[in-house]
Amino acid sequence: MEKLFTTRKIRLLIDSDDIDQKNKIIDTLYQWRYICFKAANQIYTHHYVQQQLREMLYLTEGVRARLSDIKKDEHGILSTSRMNTSYQVLAQNYKGSIPMHVMSALNGNLVASFNKMSKALASGESAMPNFRKEIPIPFKGTDVKKLRSSKEGAVFHFSLFDFPFRTYLGKTGHDKREMLQRLLASQVKLCTSSLVLDKGKIFMLAVFQTERREQQLDQDIIAEASLSLDYPIIVSVGNKRYTIGSKDEYLYKRLAIQAAIRRKRKAMAFMNQNSRKHLRKTSIDNLIQSEKRYVSHKQHVYSKRLIDICLKNKAATLLLVDQTEKEQQAKEDPFLFRNWGYYGLKQKIERKAERVGIALLVE
Structure with missing residues (x-):
């Protein structure tokens, strides 16, 4: 069977109550x-x-x-x-x-x-890359030892280089929890992964090796998906029509984050230079990254729902309608173009379709 590689970003906490050990x-x-x-x-x-x-x-x-x-x-x-x-x-x-x-x-x-x-x-077509100090720390999958779960699979404990760690998956970490449970059951393999240190937080970029799951798909069934200005995705399969997400649901949080960024930038006019630098490096940069994470998360959710609909209807082919005309409409409306993530959504749909064996066509 064909091998597939899936990466999950998992938050790690040091599994110890000793502050000195944590700092060390x-x-x-x-x-x-x-x-x-x-x-x-x-x-x-x-x-x-x-x-x-x-x-x-x-x-x-x-x-x-x-x-x-x-x-x-x-x-x-x-x-x-x-x-x-x-x-x-x-x-x-x-x-x-x-x-x-x-x-x-x-x-x-x-x-x-x-x-x-x-x-x-x-x-001479490319220059030598220059690595930054924020480079991830790589490790082999066999370096993760004593993996075990507690609280009915909500938290996983393991040791890495004799350091005790536990996972923090949050409320939306269902896919990460599933992959760790499969790893614990030896259904997937952990390949060379890495640790990322970000402002005192520790994240594991875990690379899992899986095999393509055989899906019972009908080659005669075609799902047609289009990106809409009112709904992120509209899907048609035969006589059935589905909508994924909505304009208000998608924009609600994103517009709230943007409004917070604008308020803080207006407040900078009444601050001295050092205070402005501190505000920009802390609150504003954090909000900008929060907005990017929110958009990426929504795109993952919408693309997964689209693939689930295709699998539910046994559609072997997914047709993405050409978005040239709709993208032109979006560009004419700066508000929509600023807040809609067409390209990122397309990329995630392509990856998820390939993973389950659905043929993707772009009209």
Whole structure:
């Protein structure tokens, strides 16, 4: 069966009541993140230099040798494989300061990423990426140990690098809870994932490997979906017609967030420079991110309901009506165009349709 990979962002809390232990774990994670930041730049630098050796036409033939393991190729100039070259550099610089499982996962991810863009780098079409200090901390799925659930599956506990964690799924984390329950039952596999540190909060970007579920679909049934200015999605399957969401329901919270942002920006006119900077970096930036999260969440909900309707009616094909005319109408109305997320909704529909085996056509 075809393998699928699903990513879920899960909030983690340190599973301890000892404040000193919590502070120590958080400090350690921030130190590891800084090491990952430096190591990521070193990995790309080493592999870029290795690649460029072949492009240096001004060197003699004796210098422009093959970038391969001398044990496998007599003309090779490396004492080990290319992937292991950067790992040896990381081991020499950071062994003892960070678990080498983290360095191994980081090295594997970045070498694979470098290989994909190596041609663009060599031709000059792309520049070397510069990694930021906010880089996620990667780890292998086998590093998650002692996974267990409590409170009827509402909270999951596990250890990662001997640090105790528990999940915080909230009221809308049904899909995350389901994936963790399936992981606990060995129905899915946890692949290389990562930890994200954001303003003292810890999130796990968990990558689950699943298999495409065989759905009983009828090839003769076609569902037709269109994006409307009054409803996010209108679906027609045969003689049946469904509406998903509504204009008022979708815009209610988003407009409230935008109004709060406007009020705070107006208040900035009566503040000094330091107060304005503080307000912008705290309240206003948080509200902007809150608006983005709300829109993304709604798009996920609407796209999932659309796919559920297709599965309920056994529609094997989903036809997305061309939105060119309606998008033009939206552009003529700046209010609607500002608050409607056409493109993001389309992307999420495409991904969810592919996951369940529904053929997606764009008219």
